[in-house]
Amino acid sequence: MIVIAAGIACSGGPQPVDKNIKDLEYGKFTDFRSTIPEYKELFNLIRATLSHNQVTFQGKTGPISGFAAGSAYPQIWLRDANTIIPASRYFYEIPYLRSWLIEHLAVQKDDGSLEDWLDSRGKTDKNTTETDQETSAVQAGGQISRVLGEAWLEEKINGAAVLSRLEKAMLYVLDHRFDRQRGLVTGAHTADWGDVDMEHPDQNAIYADSRTHRTCDIYDQSMFYGAARSLAGMFDGRGMKDKSRSWEEKAGSIQRNTDRWLWQEDKGFYRVHIHLDSLRHDFDEDGMFAMGGNAEAILSGLASEEKCRRIIESALARQKAFSISTIGGTLLPPYPKKFFKHPMMDDSFEYQNGGQWDWFAGRIVYAMFEKGFSRQAREKLLEIAKKDVANRGLYEWDSPDGTGRGSAFYSGSAGSLAKALFEGYFGLKISKESLELEPKLGPDSAVVHVYIPASDLFAAYAYQYDGQTGNIVLRYNSNFSGRGKIKVLMPDPGPGRISDNKNDRLSVRRDGARIPFVQSESGEDRFITIETDFQNHILEIKR
Numbered sequence: 001m002i003v004i005a006a007g008i009a010c011s012g013g014p015q016p017v018d019k020n021i022k023d024l025e026y027g028k029f030t031d032f033r034s035t036i037p038e039y040k041e042l043f044n045l046i047r048a049t050l051s052h053n054q055v056t057f058q059g060k061t062g063p064i065s066g067f068a069a070g071s072a073y074p075q076i077w078l079r080d081a082n083t084i085i086p087a088s089r090y091f092y093e094i095p096y097l098r099s100w101l102i103e104h105l106a107v108q109k110d111d112g113s114l115e116d117w118l119d120s121r122g123k124t125d126k127n128t129t130e131t132d133q134e135t136s137a138v139q140a141g142g143q144i145s146r147v148l149g150e151a152w153l154e155e156k157i158n159g160a161a162v163l164s165r166l167e168k169a170m171l172y173v174l175d176h177r178f179d180r181q182r183g184l185v186t187g188a189h190t191a192d193w194g195d196v197d198m199e200h201p202d203q204n205a206i207y208a209d210s211r212t213h214r215t216c217d218i219y220d221q222s223m224f225y226g227a228a229r230s231l232a233g234m235f236d237g238r239g240m241k242d243k244s245r246s247w248e249e250k251a252g253s254i255q256r257n258t259d260r261w262l263w264q265e266d267k268g269f270y271r272v273h274i275h276l277d278s279l280r281h282d283f284d285e286d287g288m289f290a291m292g293g294n295a296e297a298i299l300s301g302l303a304s305e306e307k308c309r310r311i312i313e314s315a316l317a318r319q320k321a322f323s324i325s326t327i328g329g330t331l332l333p334p335y336p337k338k339f340f341k342h343p344m345m346d347d348s349f350e351y352q353n354g355g356q357w358d359w360f361a362g363r364i365v366y367a368m369f370e371k372g373f374s375r376q377a378r379e380k381l382l383e384i385a386k387k388d389v390a391n392r393g394l395y396e397w398d399s400p401d402g403t404g405r406g407s408a409f410y411s412g413s414a415g416s417l418a419k420a421l422f423e424g425y426f427g428l429k430i431s432k433e434s435l436e437l438e439p440k441l442g443p444d445s446a447v448v449h450v451y452i453p454a455s456d457l458f459a460a461y462a463y464q465y466d467g468q469t470g471n472i473v474l475r476y477n478s479n480f481s482g483r484g485k486i487k488v489l490m491p492d493p494g495p496g497r498i499s500d501n502k503n504d505r506l507s508v509r510r511d512g513a514r515i516p517f518v519q520s521e522s523g524e525d526r527f528i529t530i531e532t533d534f535q536n537h538i539l540e541i542k543r
Contacts, residue, residue, distance in 0.1 A: 021449045024460040024477040024536070030090040032426070032448040039425070042385040042417060046087055049394050049414040054096075057120035059103045061157070064120075065092075066100030070396055070407035075117035076100045078133045080412045082140040083359065087418035089147055094454045098144050098152065104137060105157050105165045112172030127206040129188035130195040131177045131220045134169035135227035141166050142230030146431040147454050150237040163234055167243075170231060173224060174250075179276060183257035184216035185224045189279070191345065192272055192331045193219040193292035193360070194352035201341040217273035219293030221258040225251050226300030255302050268310035269294050270303075272331070283336060289318045291330045292360040298367040308371045309523060315364050316376060325402035326387055327380045328361030329354060349400050356398035358384060362416025369424030372523015374440040374489055381420055388417075422450065427487070430459050435480040435534060439463050440525070442491040459534065465491060472541040478534035487529045488541060507542040 021031055034040055053068040055076065067088065069080040081100055088096055107124055108114055114133045115124040126133060141162065145153065153163040160168075179186050188197045188208050199211045228251035235243035262270045264286060272290040294311045297303040303311060318324075318332040334354025337347050345353045361384055368377035387402040388394055394413040396406030422428050426448050427438030432455050439446075441463050449460040461476040472488060508517040508528060518529045528541055 021447055021460070022462070024447075024449065024462060024475060026458050026479055027449060028451050028453065028458075030450045032446055034446040035444045036382065038382055038385040038389055039421060041389045043421065045388055045394050046414045046418050046421075047091070049409045049411060050084075050087060050091065052409040053411045055120070059099075059106075059118075059120075060122070061102050061106045062099070063095065064099050064103050065095035067096070067411050069117075069412065070410040072396070072407035073117075075119040076104075077117045078104055078114060078140070079116075079130075079136040080415075082136040082143070083412045084415040085140060085143045085147075086423065087415045089143075089452055089454065090418070090422070090450055092453060094148065097147060097454055101137065101140055101144065102155075102157060102162070105162060108165055108169065109172075111176065112168035112170075113176070114169050114172075127195040128208040129190055129197050129206055129212070131173060131185055131187040132193070132223045134173050135220075135223040137169055138166045138227035138231050139223070142227075142234060145234055145237070146433075147452060149432045150234060153234055153238060163238065166231060166234070167247075170224075170227060170247075177220075179214075179216055182216060182261055182274075183253055184261060184274075185220040185254070186214050186216055186276065187220050187273075189213040189215050189273070189275070190217075191335060191340070191352040191354075192217070192290040193296075194345075196340065196342050196345055196352060198335075198340050201343065205340075205342045213279045214276040215273035216261065216276065217293060218258070218262050218270035218290060219296055221254055221262065222293055222296035222300045222302050225254045225258070225302040226296070228254065229301065258297075258302060263307065267314070268307075269314045270297055270311075287333070288335075289314055289332050291315055291318075291328075291332070291364060292357070295360055295364040295367055298371065299363055305371070308367070312364070312368055312371060312373055312376075322400070324356060324400050325398070326356055326358075326361055326383045327364055328356035328358055328384065328398070329400070330357050330360050351397060351406070354400075355405065356400065356402065357396075358388065358394060358398075358413035359396075359410070359416050362413070362418075362420040365420040366416075366424040369420065369427075369440055372521075372525040374525050375442065377420075377424060378440070378442060378444075381417075381425060384417065388413075427489075428459055430457060430478075430480070432457070433482075435459060435478060435482070435484045436487065437461060437474075437476060437484075437534075438487040438489075438527075439474065440489040441465065442489060443467060470543050472539075474539040474541075475537070476534060476539065477536045480534050483531060483533050485529055485531055486539060487527050488539075490526045490528060490541075505543065507540070509540045509542075510537050512538075 055068050056065050066076045067084050068074045069077045114137050116126040116133050118124045155162050177186050196205045228247045232244045232247035264271055271286045272288050298308045319327045322332050331354045334348040340346055344351045348354055365377050365381050391404040393408055394410050395404035396410040427440050429436040445464050447462045451458045459478040464473045520527050
């Protein structure tokens with residue numbers, strides 16, 4: 001039977017929060033203090049969501065630990081579990097990171113296909129309208145490897161190594177869900193990234209059948225591209241160079257074909273999909289901005305830098321044009337009323353047909369932080385936080401005005417927003433092999449401490465910005481033994497463009513001594529970057 005934890009201080013669950021974070025010393029907790037109180041309230045909702053959905057049960061491969069997808073989804077879903085890792089890694093031990101994936105791989109079909117979900121009763125099922133189960137598993141494997149290292153990929157499941165099973169899953173997509181004429185991954189006609197088809201008014205809407213209209217959509221291409229590159233990286237890490245090159249080549253082919261068939265130069269974003277049959281609509285489907293698939297195109301690396309900029313600008317413009325309370329509107333404009341037969345989607349701005357989803361809003365916000373739109377990303381993250389605080393929880397989706405709908409305690413939202421908050425805004429890029437600090441707080445100030453139980457790594461910093469002088473003081477510390485980079489967003493760059501010959505305008509000191517630094521630009525953002533170890537230093541940036 002599934003056990004859902006009622007509290008957060010339980011065996012195997014998240015560690016209790018240490019309120020004394022100012023000293024930046026080693027501690028088994030993740031917490032922060034910020035001049036933006038809504039971010040801390042959002043963090044509390046993320047923790048509560050994980051705690052509510054925490055599950056343990058006995059599976060085919062032994063004790064299983066993981067997270068239900070939400071109040072209405074008690075199973076462990078592959079796509080959701082992949083999205084949860086950016087949140088769970090800060091609170092939970094190794095079993096919560098990998099045991100659920102081992103169990104999913106243990107029930108892999110002979111052709112490589114993976115199920116959508118499994119539960120404590122040993123039951124499984126798959127929404128065959130979608131094509132992101134296998135790619136989600138591979139992406140999760142890559143994330144887990146960055147936390148644990150790659151040795152676990154050699155672990156055997158029914159005689160086959162984890163890495164071999166992950167590759168088999170990707171080969172299933174190429175063998176069974178691929179249009180060879182166009183060189184693209186295929187799926188059913190759904191709304192953006194969704195799993196509800198346009199034909200059925202009941203549960204059959206999630207299963208492909210003879211009535212299913214086949215398409216090639218931007219979400220599936222983006223997921224496959226990201227998974228192929230992740231798989232290439234895992235093979236490279238195990239010294240399997242030929243395998244790595246092969247999957248990099250497959251990713252490159254998907255990228256080229258996606259640009260050819262799905263990119264719309266006149267609109268500045270990828271079309272939601274192309275049809276593989278004679279179906280045509282009497283409305284402009286290509287004018288719909290599919291935020292889920294386009295956001296994933298940025299995060300996976302499928303979209304070029306210029307395409308990333310145009311996609312982000314489109315997302316910002318569509319939110320304003322349709323008066324959506326956050327940037328989470330997933331399909332704008334949505335399909336017309338009664339286009340979908342299922343009652344959950346038979347109206348516009350309903351569920352996957354134009355509803356707001358933090359699950360994907362977090363992704364586009366993180367993309368904005370990464371691609372030089374940090375000021376706007378900070379604003380959009382704050383909009384989301386205020387909405388969720390007002391709703392007193394993370395819902396599956398929201399109406400255009402921000403009213404919570406669908407399943408409560410939605411884990412995908414928690415994971416996506418945790419990534420935007422900790423990796424985007426706070427800029428904490430921590431793995432077993434590397435550490436980079438990229439605070440993008442701008443005019444805010446904060447003290448941040450994160451801990452990864454699975455690797456016993458912590459990183460902490462205190463960022464203080466002086467609005468009158470424009471000076472920044474950053475104290476930082478970690479038990480990471482290697483060297484890395486600190487890349488600080490400059491909130492007030494001053495007039496004109498910056499370049500290397502203007503370095504004398506700034507004084508950059510570590511522990512009182514001048515050090516070399518590099519100034520750089522990305523989109524609208526400007527940065528100071530230094531190389532450093534992470535053993536208790538003070539960085540001062542003065543104008």
